[in-house]
């Protein structure tokens with residue numbers, strides 16, 4: 001082989017390499033720039049996508065997701081908050097409350113919810129438990145329909161959980177009646193609400209065991225006396241048979257009544273709605289229907305307010321109807337409690353603060369017109385303000401405001417008030433209405449007591465409220481809109497009625513009825529016709545078919561003259577002569593006697609247009625002895641349709657004591673009867689057509705009526721309210737005889753006047769046997 005000879009493949013390779021190098025040299029700049037750019041792009045993309053693209057999901061990220069969810073749930077189910085609707089967990093078949101599972105949280109919303117729940121408390125929820133016992137299935141049927149109603153409510157309201165129906169024969173009473181339901185979910189949150197439906201059996205039965213269990217729990221020294229106080233509330237409905245057990249004293253629904261009392265003790269008085277009772281042979285369906293409607297409303301109220309609502313002084317306390325003095329004493333005690341650091345003198349000053357105003361006002365201008373002469377402008381309406389804006393009569397920060405609210409008044413606007421009258425409370429409990437029920441057919445639980453003017457121009461010795469209300473001869477305050485007063489008075493009244501729902505003995509059906517005001521007594525502390533827009537206010541009452549009973553003090557003739565028609569118009573006649581009147585009413589007007597007489601004249605003129613009444617309050621030692629003749633003269637002058645005679649009620653206030661008033665001044669009923677008999681005879685001697693028509697011995701009150709209301713030998717003192725409103729709305733002319741109706745026989749003079757539909761009780765609430773009670 002020739003060593004100088006080069007192999008062919010090597011020549012080809014060298015040639016190719018040479019070509020490639022020539023290409024590189026020709027294009028190397030392009031390659032370098034392109035490479036750099038590509039690297040930059042790759043680097044940028046890598047940085048942007050970061051770990052996601054470089055790391056696979058790790059256990060650590062999964063854990064973090066789960067932790068987030070847990071935190072969200074923790075916020076939603078924070079210990080103070082309630083478990084949301086657990087309806088899905090209940091199948092209705094079990095006797096035990098269901099455990100609520102954790103709420104499923106999806107998407108981004110939980111984070112938002114978690115954030116919000118840190119600031120806003122979640123809405124509470126309520127779980128109703130319906131307990132019942134039934135031997136012959138009546139109660140079971142009612143309990144089933146209660147379950148149906150509440151299940152329906154629950155389906156419409158997320159905060160009311162599905163109710164549980166539990167037969168007391170099968171549940172372990174310890175599980176529910178020692179400290180409330182014991183399940184994880186319930187311990188955690190919802191407000192439990194107990195409904196107990198029970199028949200009564202005067203033989204040994206499961207109900208006897210149940211009662212024994214409640215009694216033992218209460219007395220067990222190892223257990224708190226109110227172990228069920230964590231319940232949101234409770235209510236009981238009883239079934240009984242009036243044929244065999246006609247009245248409560250004779251055992252009607254006795255066991256339901258007893259259970260209601262024990263539960264009040266065990267729950268620390270959490271009766272959320274009054275005890276309902278139904279007679280299995282007559283009204284049980286209706287009574288149960290009304291009861292459950294009330295429960296539904298109550299559950300919603302609890303959710304809205306977060307509690308059963310507070311009792312207000314003077315409203316929640318079940319004061320007995322003849323217990324006014326005790327109520328007054330309580331007020332004193334409360335004010336001492338409220339102002340513990342005030343010395344005795346200061347407190348007295350607070351109570352008497354309004355008296356300071358009296359002195360300024362006494363110098364008011366006189367009403368100089370004599371009777372039968374045209375009425376001059378009454379100085380009552382306005383007083384000069386020297387261009388200054390008028391002030392509130394009862395400013396919120398004033399001691400008067402504090403004192404009146406302490407006594408249970410709700411102050412409406414700047415000069416009006418409303419208060420639940422003690423008779424309204426008594427009637428709610430079926431313990432009797434005031435005398436107006438016997439005389440005029442006003443059931444007290446349908447009556448609102450209010451005044452559009454807390455100020456008065458008298459300081460009557462027997463007015464147990466005075467000393468706290470402002471007194472004046474002139475209206476010198478700002479004037480509130482009547483609509484504001486009307487709405488505020490109704491609201492205040494209903495609020496106080498609602499507070500009565502947990503008071504022992506309140507009857508469910510009366511409670512329901514009371515939620516529609518039918519009558520308004522404009523007779524609270526103060527002088528209603530003092531309010532310059534009283535006629536507009538009356539129009540509002542009548543537009544809602546609320547009757548108006550207006551009492552005035554016979555000191556404002558111009559206002560009386562201008563007053564529109566009311567259902568019944570009163571003037572207080574506290575004495576038969578000038579001196580007596582000065583002593584008793586302690587009027588601020590110097591010309592009080594002239595004003596008084598002018599008012600009687602006006603009343604006489606109105607007697608064929610509306611029912612007019614003289615109200616006489618007898619104070620022994622002041623205006624009773626030898627005054628029958630004087631009163632007869634006044635009746636002759638005013639010719640009222642009716643004369644109400646009432647013995648004064650002793651109020652025990654310092655102001656009364658200061659006026660020399662003691663228990664000795666309270667006449668016995670027999671003395672009131674003697675006086676009325678003497679007055680009636682004096683009227684007869686004057687040829688006046690009057691007679692003794694009715695009585696309410698319970699409150700020492702007797703009615704003398706004009707014989708215009710003696711129709712076919714029967715007294716017609718009652719009012720036909722429908723007729724009154726029909727005539728009023730028709731715009732026709734009508735008079736008192738057009739809307740009267742027969743007086744009930746039990747109310748006739750001699751029959752006592754106690755409504756047989758009510759139950760008489762003594763001061764301790766024990767039934768009284770003698771329903772007639774005539775202390776002659």
Ligand SMILES: Cc1cc2nc3c(=O)[nH]c(=O)nc-3n(C[C@H](O)[C@H](O)[C@H](O)COP(=O)(O)O)c2cc1C
Pocket residue numbers: 133134135136137138139140199200201202203239240241242244245251252253254280
């Ligand atoms: C033996 C017996 C005793 C009863 N005792 C009373 C009673 O003391 N007071 C009452 O109001 N009703 C009494 N009842 C009437 C029942 O309470 C009434 O029939 C009720 O509707 C029964 O309810 P239930 O069917 O759910 O068991 C008695 C009935 C029976 C058969």
Ligand code: SF4
Pocket residue numbers: 421422423424434435436442443444445447448449521523
């Ligand atoms: S009329 Fe007077 S006493 Fe009778 S219920 Fe009404 S406010 Fe009370």
